[in-house]
């Protein structure tokens with residue numbers, strides 16, 4: 001019998017939307033993920049809330065401040081935990097996100113979302129991300 005328990009690893013992702021586009025970033029490591037696209041984010045650290053982790057990761061990875069909001073889609077299973085995505089807006093709407101840890105960042109329109117070479121995990125989120133851009 002399986003027993004529900006809290007995931008060992010909680011990774012938060014940010015679905016940052018500006019007007020009609022979503023920010024995606026391209027990984028440069030590890031080798032098997034290099035060149036593939038993901039959402040900004042990372043592990044929630046001890047003592048911080050999920051929203052705080054979203055804000056911290058976006059500062060570290062993109063040099064921007066975001067305002068996290070509602071959940072997007074369902075949790076997606078990772079090998080050792082889950083990926084949980086929150087919608088987010090730029091605190092400064094004219095700020096320019098910079099790829100401080102990634103190969104590049106890109107603002108993606110709704111019709112381009114499905115074509116992007118997402119990490120396997122993130123592909124499951126594409127319908128929810130499309131819906132977010134429709135709102």
Ligand SMILES: Nc1nc2c([nH]c(=O)n2[C@H]2C[C@H](O)[C@@H](COP(=O)(O)OP(=O)(O)OP(=O)(O)O)O2)c(=O)[nH]1
Nearest residue numbers: 011012013038039040041042043078083119121122
């Ligand atoms: N940030 C992020 N991680 C994702 C996504 N999809 C996905 O499978 N992951 C996985 C990759 C990693 O196994 C894990 C967290 O990756 P990470 O590299 O961003 O986390 P981190 O900053 O806390 O860790 P690290 O780079 O210091 O190793 O979640 C996504 O959209 N965004």
